[in-house]
Amino acid sequence: xxxxxxxxxxxxxxxxxxxxxxxxxxxxxxxxxxxxxxxxxxxxxxxxxxxxxxxxxxxxxxxxxxxxxxxxxxxxxxxxxxxxxxxxxxxxxxxxxxx
Amino acid sequence: xxxxxxxxxxxxxxxxxxxxxxxxxxxxxxxxxxxxxxxxxxxxxxxxxxxxxxxxxxxxxxxxxxxxxxxxxxxxxxxxxxxxxxxxxxxxxxxxxxxxxxxxxxxxxxxxxxxxxxxxxxxxxxxxxxxxxxxxxxxxxxxxxxxxxxxxxxxxxxxxxxxxxxxxxxxxxxxxxxxxxxxxxxxxxxxxxxxxxxxxxxxxxxxxxxxxxxxxxxxxxxxxxxxxxxxxxxxxxxxxxxxxxxxxxxxxxxxxxxxxxxxxxxxxxxxxxxxxxxxxxxxxxxxxxxxxxxxxxxxxxxxxxxxxxxxxxxxxxxxxxxxxxxxxxxxxxxxxxxxxxxxxxxxxxxxxxxxxxxxxxxxxxxxxxxxxxxxxxxxxxxxxxxxxxxxxxxxxxxxxxxxxxxxxxxxxxxxxxxxxxxxxxxxxxxxxxxxxxxxxxxxxxxxxxxxxxxxxxxxxxxxxxxxxxxxxxxxxxxxxxxxxxxxxxxxxxxxxxxxxxxxxxxxxxxxxxxxxxxxxxxxxxxxxxxxxxxxxxxxxxxxxxxxxxxxxxxxxxxxxxxxxxxxxxxxxxxxxxxxxxxxxxxxxxxxxxxxxxxxxxxxxxxxxxxx
Numbered sequence: 001x002x003x004x005x006x007x008x009x010x011x012x013x014x015x016x017x018x019x020x021x022x023x024x025x026x027x028x029x030x031x032x033x034x035x036x037x038x039x040x041x042x043x044x045x046x047x048x049x050x051x052x053x054x055x056x057x058x059x060x061x062x063x064x065x066x067x068x069x070x071x072x073x074x075x076x077x078x079x080x081x082x083x084x085x086x087x088x089x090x091x092x093x094x095x096x097x098x099x
Numbered sequence: 100x101x102x103x104x105x106x107x108x109x110x111x112x113x114x115x116x117x118x119x120x121x122x123x124x125x126x127x128x129x130x131x132x133x134x135x136x137x138x139x140x141x142x143x144x145x146x147x148x149x150x151x152x153x154x155x156x157x158x159x160x161x162x163x164x165x166x167x168x169x170x171x172x173x174x175x176x177x178x179x180x181x182x183x184x185x186x187x188x189x190x191x192x193x194x195x196x197x198x199x200x201x202x203x204x205x206x207x208x209x210x211x212x213x214x215x216x217x218x219x220x221x222x223x224x225x226x227x228x229x230x231x232x233x234x235x236x237x238x239x240x241x242x243x244x245x246x247x248x249x250x251x252x253x254x255x256x257x258x259x260x261x262x263x264x265x266x267x268x269x270x271x272x273x274x275x276x277x278x279x280x281x282x283x284x285x286x287x288x289x290x291x292x293x294x295x296x297x298x299x300x301x302x303x304x305x306x307x308x309x310x311x312x313x314x315x316x317x318x319x320x321x322x323x324x325x326x327x328x329x330x331x332x333x334x335x336x337x338x339x340x341x342x343x344x345x346x347x348x349x350x351x352x353x354x355x356x357x358x359x360x361x362x363x364x365x366x367x368x369x370x371x372x373x374x375x376x377x378x379x380x381x382x383x384x385x386x387x388x389x390x391x392x393x394x395x396x397x398x399x400x401x402x403x404x405x406x407x408x409x410x411x412x413x414x415x416x417x418x419x420x421x422x423x424x425x426x427x428x429x430x431x432x433x434x435x436x437x438x439x440x441x442x443x444x445x446x447x448x449x450x451x452x453x454x455x456x457x458x459x460x461x462x463x464x465x466x467x468x469x470x471x472x473x474x475x476x477x478x479x480x481x482x483x484x485x486x487x488x489x490x491x492x493x494x495x496x497x498x499x500x501x502x503x504x505x506x507x508x509x510x511x512x513x514x515x516x517x518x519x520x521x522x523x524x525x526x527x528x529x530x531x532x533x534x535x536x537x538x539x540x541x542x543x544x545x546x547x548x549x550x551x552x553x554x555x556x557x558x559x560x561x562x563x564x565x566x567x568x569x570x571x572x573x574x575x576x577x578x579x580x581x582x583x584x585x586x587x588x589x590x591x592x593x594x595x596x597x598x599x600x601x602x603x604x605x606x607x608x609x610x611x612x613x614x615x616x617x618x619x620x621x622x623x624x625x626x627x628x629x630x631x632x633x634x635x636x637x638x639x640x641x642x643x644x645x646x647x648x649x650x651x652x653x654x655x656x657x658x659x660x661x662x663x664x665x666x667x668x669x670x671x672x673x674x675x676x677x678x679x680x681x682x683x684x685x686x687x688x689x690x691x692x693x694x695x696x697x698x699x700x701x702x703x704x705x706x707x708x709x710x
Contacts, residue, residue, distance in 0.1 A: 059500035060446055062493055063471050063481040071393060 009036035100126075104594075106133040124513060126397050131559040132591060135600040136690075140192065146171075152577065154225045154232075155510065155557055159267050160203060161232065167217040169210050170234060172267055173203035207270035211263055212236040219285040219466055224293045224553055226313060227508055233264045233293065235285050237373060247280065251435055254282050254304045262291075262300070273317030277311075281305060284438070287578065292552045294441035297322070301439045303502060304405070306377065308439050308447065310474070325447075326436075329378035329477040335377075339613065360425075376432065378477075383451070383470060384431055386479035391424045424448040434468065440549035441503050446480070447472045448501070448549045469548060485545040486538050494528070494544060501550050510557040515564065522592070523565040526570075560589060566599060567592050629659040 011036050032044065101109045109130065118126040148162040148171055161171040178201045180193055195201045211216050216236040225234040237260045244256030261277045282304040284290035290301045298319070300309040306327030309320050315368050328334050376384070424431075434451040442448050452467040467485040472478070483490040494501065498518040499584040504511040534540040554577055560566060561575040566589045586601035 057443060057492060057496040057500050059443060060471070060480075062497065065389070066481065066489065 008037070011037060013037045101129055104132070106130070109133070124509065125564075128513065128559045128562060131562070132593070132599065135560075135589070136602065137600065139603075141197055143197055143199055149220060151220065151223055154227070154230075154267070154507075155553070156227055158230065159206075159232075161223055161267075163218050163220055167220060169208050170211040170218065170265065170270070171208045172206045172270060174206050175202065175229075176204050178202055208270075209265065209270045209272065211265075212270070214263070215239075216259065221287050222285045222291075224288055224291065224681065225324050226293060226296070228296075228314075229315065229317070230267050231313065231317065232265045232267045232290070233298070234265060235283075236261050236263070237285060241281075244280065248303045249306075250280075251306055256280050256304055257282055260285070262319070264313065264319055266317060274319045274568075276300075276311065276319050278302060283311060287551060287554065289438060289551050292440045292503075292549075294552075295444070297441060297444060299439055299441060299447065299549065301436065302326075303435070303437070306379075308379075308436065308438055308449075323653070325472070325474065326379055328376045331380060339707060354474075379436070379449075379472070379675065380432065380434075382432070382477060382479050383482070384428075386426055386470075386482055387431060388420070390482065391420050394419065394423075437467070437548050440501075440552070442500070443503065445473055445475045447474060450549055467545070469545070488537075488541060491541045491544060494548065501548060502555075503550070512561075513562070514555045514557055515562050520563045522567075563592070565592055566590065567595075 015035055055065070101112055103109060103112070116598060129480060144164075148164055149167075150160065153160050153175070157175060160175055162171045162173065163169065164171060178196055180195075182190055184190070196485070211234055216238050219235045219237055222233075222235040225231075226233070238258040240255050240257050242255045244250075246252055257278075257280075259277060259279050260281060260283050261275050263275045264273045265271070266273055278300075281302050283300055283302055292299050296313045298313060300311065302309060305326065307324050308323040309324055312322050314320055320532070323331055328337075328499040375381070430453075433453060435454055436449050437452045438450045439492070440448050449470045449472055450467055450470040451470060452465050455465065468482060469485065469490060470482045471480040498516045499512070500514070502511075502514070515523050517527045531537075531540055555575040556577055558575070561568075570591045572583055586603040588601050589599050591597045591599045631671055
């Protein structure tokens with residue numbers, strides 16, 4: 001397409017639809033850029049998400065995670081497979097406790 | 100990575116090229132390949148003190164008087180002189196170069212120890228952010244001290260150990276902390292660890308970890324004591340419930356003490372004044388219990404679970420517990436804390452071992468354990484034996500985090516270790532592959548944990564990616580070594596056959612400083628420094644007097660601009676390693692405004708070593 005920003009994806013399908021190419025001889029209908037936008041919202045972050053640096057350094061994280069890793073297969077055998085994000089919940093519990 | 104080995108070309112390159120993100124310090128350290136020690140001065144009369152160490156920022160030289168009672172601090176004020184003429188190289192050094200005062204100015208002499216106390220020569224910790232130094236004095240050690248309440252048998256006792264916090268700028272003693280009838284391992288600062296503004300002191304005799312904070316004003320403030328009690332209010336709680344538990348009944352204690360010798364088991368508990376184990380021990384035992392309980396005793400356990408035979412499962416677990424925990428219960432109870440370090444502001448790494456090995460240096464034969472303790476939640480997070488391969492894999496990958504360098508200390512994060520340097524890692528793997536007994540190898544590596552604070556020199560000359568040297572003769576670890584016959588060679592890492600410089604330690608101290616810069620040639624041929632006489636201190640120092648024999652006019656112009664300000668050229672050059680001031684060739688008159696003296700001084704961590 002002719003325009004610089006025409007074919008970049010955007011969350012709002014109406015963005016960039018008003019762009020007109022600089023070249024006046026071009027026909028508007030052919031060169032209206034198509035805006036790509038997502039058709040689902042699975043990849044949107046949760047509205048209250050805050051991204052911050054982990055306060056614990058990597059060595060301490062290893063010390064905390066090793067026993068959890070050992071516990072996990074044991075629980076899977078007895079609890080009919082914990083869900084995929086089960087381990088993340090455990091870690092969250094730890095973080096809340098020590099922060 | 101510089102394209103050329105020539106110093107001036109590197110300076111210009113540095114002016115126009117941006118280093119890779121996060122690698123600017125690494126890039127600047129490459130200048131040390133060009134600036135190497137090149138000269139030694141012999142036969143210098145120096146004061147009869149026992150020189151201890153340069154501080155890592157190069158601001159002070161710490162020394163103690165021969166009678167170990169006074170602290171004398173010098174400020175390194177390096178010799179500077181200029182030379183005009185065609186052939187500066189052949190000029191010999193001026194007469195003032197042979198004087199100690201040309202290099203060092205005495206700032207003050209402060210008496211730290213009184214009559215029967217002596218300053219511990221091996222002990223010195225430096226807090227760079229405030230320029231505070233921590234020193235220790237102690238009285239003589241006595242091995243057969245009477246057993247007092249709470250003290251561990253088998254650990255010697257020192258009548259009085261005092262820690263002094265001194266502001267090195269002017270020698271004012273800001274605060275002191277005394278320990279009476281106690282024992283702290285002062286050799287090479289092993290019993291004390293400084294992390295940012297927190298200090299932890301391991302009292303071996305009373306099995307307590309004292310956590311102190313160094314405030315900005317210079318006060319040493321008690322934060323907490325970990326040992327008998329873990330939380331600050333534990334003591335209050337136990338005392339208020341003592342009447343209920345009937346444990347602190349004094350009359351009962353008197354009866355028991357008579358049977359102390361007969362029954363070893365009760366001994367430890369009784370000497371603590373209660374029949375409870377100490378807080379830290381309780382935390383440790385409960386952690387081991389829970390860990391053992393949750394462990395899979397048997398791979399066949401899973402099929403037992405499928406059969407839903409819960410009683411069988413429970414039986415297996417109890418058997419496992421008996422074998423792994425109760426069988427060793429008394430050994431766990433008898434463990435004492437040996438050494439401690441900070442991993443971050445809330446976590447401690449504590450080494451446990453048996454009473455016999457507490458004070459001895461070589462602890463290879465004794466089993467030892469490591470525990471990670473969270474001071475805030477007072478919980479043990481991890482527990483490993485010293486032969487644990489899991490702990491070794493963490494040691495191999497994350498050794499830099501065991502060193503717990505605070506973010507304030509810039510150059511300490513660049514000490515070469517096997518976690519941040521491929522050459523060091525190669526060396527480690529070489530040793531590992533040669534060994535037959537992996538367990539012995541792991542134990543040997545684990546003896547370096549917990550790390551001793553400030554035990555490694557941050558000098559770029561020890562950077563393994565810049566130089567190759569014989570680690571048996573010299574290394575970054577600060578400790579006294581026997582001097583060798585042969586000079587110690589430092590070979591450039593990136594140009595494998597080029598010898599950069601040699602150092603002959605001789606006897607006593609040899610201070611290495613920056614050497615002659617290489618302008619016209621690729622590298623400076625190293626001068627054999629020869630051997631130093633037995634009774635003197637040898638110096639190698641910078642000779643920045645080679646300005647006028649340069650051929651290249653642009654470089655000459657560059658140097659001429661520096662020469663406008665003869666007073667500050669020296670400081671300019673000293674700031675070379677970290678913050679190279681590149682004078683603009685178009686506007687020479689703005690040179691001094693860009694590099695005010697105090698800024699240069701602060702930006703420059705010197706690279707001194709006491710060999």
